Amino acid sequence: MxxxxxxxxxxxxxxxxxxxxxxxxxxxxxxxxxxxxxxxxxxxxxxxxxxxxxxxxxxxxxxxxxxxxxxxxxxxxxxxxxxxxxxxxxxxxxxxxxxxxxxxxxxxxxxxxxxxxxxxxxxxxxxxxxxxxxxxxxxxxxxxxxxxxxxxxxxxxxxxxxxxxxxxxxxxxxxxxxxxxxxxxRRPREAAVSFSLREPKDLGAFLDALIAMKREGLLATVTHAGNRARTQATLTYGLSKYLAAECGLRGEALERAAVQALRLVAPYEWTALGSVMGSAGQLRATLKEIDARSRRWARVRVVTEERLRLGYAVLHRLRWLPAARAQAAAIAAIRPLQGLARGVPTDAPIDNLLWKFGRPELPAEHLDRSRCGLLFINPALPADGGFVARLMDELDRLAATFGHTLNTTINIETPTSVVAVINLLFDRADPQAVAQAHRCADALYRCIDASGLSVYRARADMMADVVARNPAYWALVRSLKDVLDPQGVIAPGRYCPA
Ligand SMILES: Cc1cc2nc3c(=O)[nH]c(=O)nc-3n(C[C@H](O)[C@H](O)[C@H](O)COP(=O)(O)OP(=O)(O)OC[C@H]3O[C@@H](n4cnc5c(N)ncnc54)[C@H](O)[C@@H]3O)c2cc1C
Structure with a gap:
């Protein structure tokens, strides 16, 4: 301790x-x-x-x-x-x-x-x-x-x-x-755009289209493209909470309704969410252009806070109809996430993990008190859709050999850079599951490294390999540290080994 x-x-x-x-x-x-x-x-x-x-x-x-x-x-x-x-x-x-x-x-x-x-x-x-x-x-x-x-x-x-x-x-x-x-x-108008990619084989071309729209300033914020496992992990609790609390569903009926609602939000393997901002006129023109560029690959939906509020008010009242219930549940679940681009933080993704690991009553900040084991493996990627799609496919296949399904989002973060946020979830009360997740994480890291890439944020156990790749660079880092902290009073961190 x-x-x-x-x-x-x-x-x-x-x-x-x-x-x-x-x-x-x-x-x-x-x-x-x-x-x-x-x-x-x-x-x-x-x-x-x-x-x-x-x-x-x-x-x-x-x-x-x-x-x-x-x-x-x-x-x-x-x-x-x-x-x-x-x-x-x-x-x-x-x-x-x-x-x-x-x-x-x-x-x-x-x-x-x-x-x-x-x-x-x-x-x-x-x-x-x-x-x-x-x-x-x-x-x-x-x-x-x-x-x-x-x-x-x-x-x-x-x-x-x-x-x-x-x-x-x-x-x-x-x-x-x-x-x-x-x-x-705050911009006068803000809207989220949701894209559902129809065919997984088009992921590379679709990402290239999103990257181009980021470069040209059409998509203002970070566009997140999540795979089905990730979307499911993020939304299932919100959907189930609504269906249980507002519609009184339990057991199998609840599960069936949650799956139906999830299909509305994420009908295919990849779903992306981006946003646009500006005056009313700018928004109209931008949305038109985005739709024209992406509809050949994806179903495109524009989501504004007003539309969600209005839609929810109507559909919630009609929730005795299965179709309306599914849509109301979908709105209840995506609303907190849609607020993120408008600067409204939420505990929803953490609450989902707590629920998944059987501790929905815990406040989000106590995630570590649950059995939720989580390892991030986050490669920095070039802004090249084909490259990214091939690597994601390779990582998925590698993880499957360890019995893991990856929860992945591909984030177009700047006009020239993309990152993937990949998490491995496991039960950390089970020693075998812990060991297997670490073996899987190591294999994923080695695959990323072998592709000439690096992670953009590391766990401590990755750093020995990172340093071994460029020892002279890290020796320079070490000598800079000595200038400010010759006695090593501030402990070796995750990025600066002793
Ligand atoms: C479901 C989920 C979603 C997440 N989403 C995101 C996301 O969207 N984006 C994201 O970035 N992360 C995300 N995370 C990861 C993580 O939870 C966040 O990055 C979180 O903000 C880090 O914790 P913290 O802010 O308490 O930072 P800390 O844990 O306090 O700090 C992080 C590190 O920075 C250093 N540090 C901190 N403070 C100081 C200081 N004052 N002086 C010197 N060094 C310091 C330390 O090395 C420390 O370990 C997510 C995690 C989960 C589980």
Whole structure:
């Protein structure tokens, strides 16, 4: 068991670092520690003290946030839920890049781990980092070093001179105690577009069409293409909850109705969800163009919050009819997910996992108390549909040899880059299932590596192979670490082995 410290201020973090230097106890910082699928809050080496920063939960510049100053200076403990609720109450004209993880996950820890939100990679959203290094010194990056009262402190992301921000992400070079986080203006109109790919064999061409639409700015956010296993894993609980609570279904009748509703949302193997934003006129023209480009491969549906609200109101009243019931259930299940692109975080995907593993009563933040075992294997991919489709096929076939079905989303995250988020689910109370899942994850990783690719976010057990591939690069990383933390006070992290 590691000791855990819960500092509340920067001064307390500095004090902890000084104590760690004297006692030679490596420190392992986490913001909320909900890094499920990558090791949660567990340190990578034994003998560490965990620095749990969840008690540093201030939005420091609350009174200065406005449409003209769309920046929140946040501490590590600020959750997605905190930021959303604050903006909803005080600045409904502003939103931000939320992830599909729970409401209680952090904004800053996720960005430092280079997580990906519905608008894009979170790394792009943070700058002006305040951090404590391994010698107990406090630094600010960019123009924040001029002092909080400088007019440039929270407005210029780059500062002057070498940009040190990158040294603090996926690293163990310092303990970040606050950062500037970009907020986004709400657009006058927003709509989600759902695509159901009719034939799995067209996945490559379909992805190329989606990638082109991202490059040309037609699809504004990250477009997620999920396979059936993933869609099922994400929606079944929402569907079943509605059918049980609102329609009184139980047992086999419930299962049959849930399958019928799932078929409406995901009628084929691959379903993608993207979104468009702009004025009413821009939206009309963009949707027309998207439809023209994709309808030869996919069934295209436009989903707006108003349509869902209206549809639900009507269909819910008609729920004694099986067809209406299925549609109302589908709306109830997809609504929280559709809100993600509009900056509304949800626990729905975590609740689904808790339900699947028999603990629907647990709050989402306690996922680790359930039997849900989860391993992420997330390859970074080129923006080449054919390549991606071939690799996904190979990984699926490989996983099947271990008895696993992969839950996969292919995310078009920037105009030039695609990532896949692949998770392996297993019962972690069953030692054989745990061992088998790890064997499967290792095989998938080796296949990714053999294709000349890498994961974009790693578990600690992958890093020996990663380092072996480019030892000189990682030796340079190690020497940079020595500058800020010569005694190794901040523990080896997942990305920076000892
Ligand atoms: C169903 C499901 C859906 C998910 N969806 C997404 C998704 O859409 N996008 C996504 O990115 N992830 C997703 N995740 C993964 C994960 O839950 C999130 O990334 C989550 O935000 C990470 O937990 P956290 O915010 O508490 O970060 P933490 O666990 O606190 O931090 C992550 C890591 O960053 C480092 N770190 C944290 N804080 C500091 C600090 N202050 N100083 C220095 N280093 C620090 C540490 O190494 C730490 O291990 C999902 C997980 C599940 C189970």
């Amino acid at each position: 590691s000791a855990t410290f819960t500092p509340k201020t920067v001064a307390e973090v500095v004090h902890l670092v000084q104590w760690a230097r004297q006692t030679r106890t490596p420190l392992y910082p986490v913001s909320r520690g909900l890094n499920w699928g990558y090791g949660s809050s567990s340190p990578v080496v034994d003998g560490c003290a965990v620095v749990d920063l969840s008690g540093m939960r201030e939005i420091r510049n609350k009174t200065e946030i406005s449409a003209r100053n769309p920046v929140a200076v946040i501490e590590p403990g600020v959750t997605q839920g905190d930021l959303h609720d604050h903006l909803a109450e005080h600045h409904p004209d502003l939103t931000f890049n939320v992830t599909g993880s729970g409401r209680q996950t952090s904004v800053l820890g996720n960005a430092l781990d280079r997580g990906v939100g519905y608008i894009g990679p979170r790394k792009e959203d943070i700058y002006g980092l305040e951090f404590v290094d391994g010698q107990g010194r406090v630094f600010e990056t960019g123009f924040r070093r001029l002092g909080e009262h400088s007019p440039l402190a929270h407005t210029h992301p780059y500062g002057l001179g070498p940009m040190l921000d990158g040294l603090l992400s996926q690293s163990n070079f310092g303990i970040v105690t606050s950062a500037c986080f970009r907020l986004l203006p």
